[in-house]
Amino acid sequence: MxxxxxxxxxxxxxxxxxxxxxxxxxxxxxxxxxxxxxxxxxxxxxxxxxxxxxxxxxxxxxxxxxxxxxxxxxxxxxxxxxxxxxxxxxxxxxxxxxxxxxxxxxxxxxxxxxxxxxxxxxPAVTVSTARNDPVAEALNPKTTVGSKIPMTAREIPQSVSVIPQERIQEQHFDSLKEAMNYAPGVTVFQSDSSRTQYYSRGFPIGSFLIDGTPTIFNNSMSSSATTFSPDLALYENVELLTGPSGLFNGFGSPGGAINLVRKHAQKEFSATAELTGGTRGNGGAMIDVGGPLNAAGTLRGRAVASYTGADGVQDGTWSRSKVLYGTLEADVTDTTLVRAGISYQDRTTTDPWLWPVYTNGTHGDLPVNHYYGAGWNRDRYTSTDVFAEIHQKLTGGWTAKAVFDYQYDRSSILQSNIAGGIDPTTYIGNMAATNNHASESKFNFDLSAAGPYKLFGRTHQAVVGVNYAKMNDMNRQNFGPDGDDFFIEPVDVRSIDYPLPNWLNLPTDTDVLHTYSRQFGFYGQTRISITDPLTLIVGGRVSWYQSKLSPDSIFNYDGYTPYSLNNSGKFTGYAGLVYDINSHYSVYASYTSIFQPQDDTLTADGKMIKPITGDQYEAGIKGEFMGGRLNTSLAVFQINQKNRAATDPDNPNFSIALGSARSRGFEVTGNGEVLPGWRMFASYTYTDAQLLDQESSDSIASPFGSIAPKHTVKLWTSYQFPNVLHGLTIGGGLTAYSPTTAIRYGITVNQGTYAVADASISYAFTRKTSLSLNANNLFNRDYFGAAYARGLQRTLLLTLRTGF
CATH class of the missing domain: 3.55.50.30 (Phage tail protein beta-alpha-beta fold)
Structure with missing residues (x-):
């Protein structure tokens, strides 16, 4: 009984x-x-x-x-x-x-x-094995960012890291930007108040994936609606691969790849709600509900709704973010899974793009919270994503996956900001206005198959696939009267009076540009088991790329010339070795490569300049302890980049592919549970990135001085108390950077070494209900990230989470 x-x-x-x-x-x-x-x-x-x-x-x-x-x-x-x-x-x-x-x-x-x-x-039964340990899977889950097959970090001969859902909640990461601030070796480059880029090992991270499917990324910072930091409410994990990632993703920059893993429908019912309030206007709410929709559990669904809002650094500024997401999945047969869904994100901000700086490169006595823009500032970015997936189990242990994804992004920018330096005596600077509207539609398709095969008495693994991506981009830029395109007016920054300009929207002062890009490629990779401890990984990809610019026949103020440019049959190679020393340690070495079209740079004969090529040599040792609960790694790397645009000495208005750059360094990481209840995520990265010739340029990247600090330290640790205090968890961490330099409007701005500390405390009343307090920038450090955008001041967030 x-x-x-x-x-x-x-x-x-x-x-x-x-x-x-x-x-x-x-x-x-x-x-x-x-x-x-x-x-x-x-x-x-x-x-x-x-x-x-x-x-x-x-x-x-x-x-x-x-x-x-x-x-x-x-x-x-x-x-x-x-x-x-x-x-x-x-x-x-x-x-x-x-x-x-x-x-x-x-x-x-x-x-x-x-x-x-x-x-x-x-009958006797075995408790779950260490490799199936849910704690290990939660802290250091298998990833697909470095392979189409889910693998542990030890199996991938490159540097990979994951920011799992547990950390997203514990550190209260609302956006990708906040999560990347703690990603090993990553520099978050806030090019303006609305848009963000991410750099690793001195180069942009130009490859973005969703659930392992690559998407075309628009490099134009002036028009793209995808360069803002997406909300994490609809994602389970964030995966990061540092270094070139051309094999599965196609073209991009050698900085790495970010894979956002969507939340999927659960097999058992689950519902959670979250309510947040805090200082500096912070507030928000989120609800996440999912589970089976029929008695057999073969049809499942999940829905997420989220709202967040916060004040900006400058008085009177704010941002608002809304997210809606829904997904369904069905076991059509015992071997066929179909998944589909839709998401919508909407973000609006009123911050001026750039922070004012004196003509001598300092910020002097400019008040931190003062508003340096006009009251009519509004930047809005929206993104709608519709996707469908088919997962099919095949014979012989093989599986196939087909993914269709359509994304439509829009941006509307009505912006005023100080353009140029401010006179430190008179406080006079030039105010400028921007009126830009853009939209882009992107379609991505990926078909792959993976599974084992036998050769010479041993079992190996292979992945083959094909993907196609295209983007149609429309950009409408409105200008002022001829000779004053941006309505430049001198203002006293202590008391700005700058009324809304009158844009006439005439063909004589408006550009409307249509850009079409598409990429197609075949790829394959095999993992050859040479001996039990030694695995050879080789792969390759052949890509075709086309870019086309079509200026509007009427609205073409700047007189753009149409063009259609191609790169055909571009080969990308990959090779790696992994040797398991024992059950805990593996050593590895790898060669990876990637290419980046320069479709906005032409040679004197009107052709697209050769693509930038990048390759990386990396070697290291990785450790796995307590069944994967704790992972460690030490990696050394060198990235070589060629064909960077340089001025043609015979035709100064055109370019030739002569420039080169190099980045080398090492990285140490440790992620997971050190002891029961004590978790730590730590990294140190040393990067020496430099141009190998002074003529080299790169319209895609920012100067190395601002994106590649030589020393980067990131740490987050938390402890869950035992015994009578078992519901209590405390956490703390910091991000620290060595000096960086930025050039704005020809003015050199320096940021010295700085560190930002964060902390948290939470108490779980039950398994499903908890209350947490997060303090960001705990000591209120005043700094400029990458010597460019001013960091947020100290913020306190109180969050109540509960489940049903």
């Missing part, structure tokens, strides 16, 4: 020792498989009492015969882990094992002592 679900007890009759709890989990197939992780606080005590307390803390129903636990002791078990892992530790050395039967966990002898005992003891 079982006692009341609201009164956990030990029933020590001749029949069973019964431990009951608040609710019973659903049945699992003959295993104590782990669900969500829980913070346990179990002192060393008699085994029966330990099982009773474990069942209460884990919210599980557990049955055991009194004779099996009589006289036995259980060790102390403290820290955050799954119920299966806690149970395994409690039973360690007891000669007992566990299994699920229906909604109940049965404790039994590990092996029968006689045939008669065997009749009354259920």
């Amino acid at each position: 079982l006692y009341s679900r609201f009164q956990p007890t030990v029933f020590a009759s001749a029949a069973l020792l019964s431990v009951t709890i608040l609710a019973a989990p659903k049945a699992h197939a003959q295993t104590v498989s782990a669900d969500a992780s829980v913070t346990f606080a179990l002192p060393a005590q008699p085994l029966g009492q330990a099982l009773n307390e474990l069942a209460r803390q884990a919210n599980m129903q557990l049955l055991v015969r009194p004779a099996l636990v009589a006289g036995k002791k259980a060790p102390a078990v403290n820290g955050r882990m799954t119920s299966a892992q806690a149970l395994e530790r409690v039973l360690e050395g007891s000669g007992l094992s566990a299994e699920r039967e229906g909604g109940t966990v049965i404790i039994k002898a590990a092996a029968p002592r006689s045939p008669q005992a065997a009749d009354s003891v259920l």
